[in-house]
Amino acid sequence: MERVLIVGTGFMGGSLALALRRSGFKGEIYGIDINPEALKKAKELGVIEEGFTEYGPVKEVAPDTVVIATPVRTFTDIARNLKGVISEDTVITDLGSVKGMLVFKLEEILGTKFVGGHPIAGTEKSGVENSLPDLFEGKKTIITPTERTDKEALKKVVEMWETLGSEVEFMDPFLHDRVFGAVSHLPHAVAFALIDAIERLSEEVDLFRYPGGGFKDFTRIAASDPVMWRDIFLENKENVIRSIDVYVESLKKLKSLMEEGKEEDLTRFLENVRVRRMNLR
């Protein structure tokens, strides 16, 4: 890797650039963003050498590696824009939270040197000013190659993540969306909905004046970026809706145990979930 182009110089794109530098990367890092302010900040913070709002200058930059780090529903348009300005040898990867069909659409546009990726690392914060150089250290990164993925491109992307201290795991793109639809997208949906419910329960008293530690812990992720999450929910709609349905069943189960006043059954239910949670690594 000598010249890296990051499309979307926000929190994740910025963190990747800083992590590359931290790992000793001596090459050039360029950025593309639709928001000139994001590019300005990224340049001021030393995250990128130069930034562009258009794709024209990318031809001159001639990146050997491109990382797409924008909200997931922008990916296919970005891929079409990139297609005309990057060489056939350029390896393209992404940091998007949804894979599935999107991986195949991107492969169709960009060719077999596209390698889908999703670092399982992040925070509720967005914007390059919140980027963290050690974000990926000790975290998993899911790579979702297809049967057609170029072996050399795959190797390059795996090596990049390992250099950043990340543990790489391969996964089928559709399995990825079922897994993260449940363990990541569902909890975010629940946190967003909980805040909405507390607001609707606030007729008599402003309940947000009394947040306990549990409420704050539980809802931290509801402060996440709306556009990023709108895109994730729409792009992984089927899996998230299925997970919500199962979650509603669990809530109903808990509700009926309370209604029926079944002390022992309720204790057993809570004991089971407690053990599950305590065994979390």
Ligand code: NAD
């Ligand atoms: P962010 O809002 O901090 O940054 C996104 C950047 O993309 C912004 O600077 C925005 O101006 C730019 N952008 C938006 N549309 C664009 C377009 N069409 N062309 C060029 N630039 C565009 O968001 P983020 O947290 O960095 O998330 C980026 C990606 O990383 C998303 O796909 C998200 O699913 C994924 N991801 C995020 C996290 C997390 O915790 N934040 C974790 C894992 C994966």
